Amino acid sequence: MxxxxxxxxxxxxxxxxxxxxxxxxxxxxxxxxxxxxxxxxxxxxxxxxxxxxxxxxxxxxxxxxxxxxxxxxxxxxxxxxxxxxxxxxxxxxxxxxxxxxxxxxxxxxxxxxxxxxxxxxxxxxxxxxxxxxxxxxxxxxxxxxxxxxxxxxxxxxxxxxxxxxxxxKAVVHTRGSLGAGLAAMAGRTTLGPDAHLCTEQLMMGLPALMAGARWSMPRYPRFGTHIDPIGFARALDDATHAFFTPADLAVVLTALEEGRLRPPGRLREISLGGAPVTTALLRRARAALPDSEFLAIYGMTEILPVAMTSGSAKLAFAGAGDPLGPPVPGVRARIAEDGELILSGPNLCSGYLGEPALREIATGDLARFEGDTVILMGRKKDMMIRGKTNIYPGLYEPAIAGIEGVRQAVMVGLPDEVGDERIVLAVVAEPGSTDIVARLRRELPGVMDISALPDDIVVVAEIPVSGRTRKPDRAALRGALA
Incomplete structure (x- = not known):
């Protein structure tokens, strides 16, 4: 601490x-x-x-x-x-x-x-x-x-x-899968006996200890459950390494650009994870923190880490898609016929509590290989990312549609330049329903994760559809809401 x-x-x-x-x-x-x-x-x-x-x-x-x-x-x-x-x-x-x-x-x-x-x-x-x-x-x-x-x-x-x-849905990790994940993380950063990592993330701190480095953790606010990114950055003067989510780093970069924050003097490497690391964010980071290197980590709750790459490699990439780097040692990655990235390896969780064991996991991400580098091409599933939370609208929309006065409900994410998304809930109200937005604000915390609650609720006359199956056209809805 x-x-x-x-x-x-x-x-x-x-x-x-x-x-x-x-x-x-x-x-x-x-x-x-x-x-x-x-x-x-x-x-x-x-x-x-x-x-x-x-x-x-x-x-x-x-x-x-x-x-x-x-x-x-x-x-x-x-x-x-x-x-x-x-x-x-x-x-x-x-x-x-x-x-x-x-x-x-x-x-x-x-x-x-x-x-x-x-x-x-x-x-x-x-x-x-x-x-x-x-x-x-x-x-x-x-x-x-x-x-x-x-x-x-x-x-x-x-x-x-x-x-x-x-x-x-409960992910179960074994001693073996956790140990394999820690081993896979070790050696992929510049952490060593002369390094000092500051983070509250166990899966970063423990590999630092394994590398012989010093690990310190920031203090939480008395009533807070999240670290204030500006306060965290101010405590990094003695640190050589740190971990940020892209959204938190964006807050820090804005403070640096506006002169409200002084750059940490010894920071050599910043690891980024929990959400996509965009080139727009990396360009800002390079300008504000020119003496620091950046490491982008790709993984899931079910299997972490999967792949890592440097900020320099991401910025130098000129092809289509988002380079994630090669899979870490032990992780096996393959591309399904429909382009979905499928993963397995010793750091894969044993499965979901009460369900059959997992041998591999479908990521929901579309990808391709360029040499040994995994290139992310988009999402197969309609997953949204806000902060550190992956939000799957299909988990919540049926429950939302069951609330009195709601005829149809669709959640979409409106992305920003740092890879974070603003979650918008579009609802079609039953005829005669009044105050539907206020009712949803009251009742949604009782049927879904607090971390997945929408930022905005919008009542629309209809949800656009596409194809012979008349499925909700989320792209068209995103365009209309943007």
Missing amino acids: VGAAPLTYAELTDRIAGVANRLHDSGFRPGDRLLFSIRPCVDAVVLVFGTIAAGGTIVFVDPGVGPELFAKRIGLVQPAWAATESLLYLLSGPLHRIGRALGLSLPAFGRLPVRHIHSGWRLPGTPSGSIPVRQLLRHERSQGTATTIADPEAEALIVFTSGTTAAP
């Missing part, structure tokens, strides 16, 4: 083993799932890997998705334990009205039928039997060796993709 006392590699290893042993002493058993609702920090990293070392599975469910969808996801995963920030117990319990006033629609964490672990002071609403994180992280050297699970096929991480209350 920026400003906190550093840990050595030996101290980090010892603390992880200590957490595993103390979890076992508290009744934690191999195979137990732990719902994790603590923002990234050093203690959180130690607890995550101590849990995995103890044979457990970390479950990430964004509490901001709303109580109903949160309950559906918890019902699917059925965790036995939960690690929660005390502030969430307070704002979802005794101070729930204040939580709502802050714009937080939180589930009642204190009522979850699990064993509780809390981070921070024991605030009102924290269950009486909850174990303090600081008790698990005691600094004395652990006694003996933790009993760990060595099976590479054992669960390690469950994380949800976009979905509705009717069909939550």
Whole structure:
């Protein structure tokens, strides 16, 4: 954590083993799932890997998705334990009205039928039997060796993709797939013993440690769930490496261009991921940060990383499409007959919880090869990207159309120059319906991911269609809305 006392590699290893042993002493058993609702920090990293070392599975469910969808996801995963920030117990319990006033629609964490672990002071609403994180992280050297699970096929991480209350979708990563992903990331950057990476992203920070680098994490705002990109950039003076989403980097570039921000003095390499990295963004970045190189990372929740390439290579490319670079070692990429990119490899997740195992995954992206470089040619699916979230309109449109007064609903994205998209919901209202936009604003958080809520809602007379099947013509709709 920026400003906190550093840990050595030996101290980090010892603390992880200590957490595993103390979890076992508290009744934690191999195979137990732990719902994790603590923002990234050093203690959180130690607890995550101590849990995995103890044979457990970390479950990430964004509490901001709303109580109903949160309950559906918890019902699917059925965790036995939960690690929660005390502030969430307070704002979802005794101070729930204040939580709502802050714009937080939180589930009642204190009522979850699990064993509780809390981070921070024991605030009102924290269950009486909850174990303090600081008790698990005691600094004395652990006694003996933790009993760990060595099976590479054992669960390690469950994380949800976009979905509705009717069909939550949970990606299951094993110890083997996570380890392969970390190994694939290692060696593809300029990280080394003389480097200092600043990021809250585990899949970037851990390869930095594997390369012998120093890893620090930015502080979150007290009530915030997202890092402020300007504040993050101001904390980079000692960093040689950093990670940004394209949308966050665009905010920083604007501040640099307007003179509101001073360029970090030592920053050598900036990794970019979570959304397409456009040449327009890279040109701005080169002008504002001429001493930094840029690394574009392509991947999915189900398989990360897939391919990487430098900003220089992307800017030098003169052909059609978006160069992603060659697949990382171990990842196998092929192009289906319809042009869709199909992926497999040791870092592919084992599958979706409750569904058959995956052997390969269809990306929804159209691609071609130029030599060993994957060139992205567009999207087969109607996926939209906003910030770090992939949004598939087909998951949400049926639920939206089920809301009273809605005859038809179509979501489209209006892209900007940094690869981000503004999500617009176009609806055809039932005759006689009034205040349909206000009703949708009230009811949508109860039927879909908060992260997928539309930026704009527009009532239209009809949705344009095309083809003999009369499917919605999303391109025509985007053109009309733009």
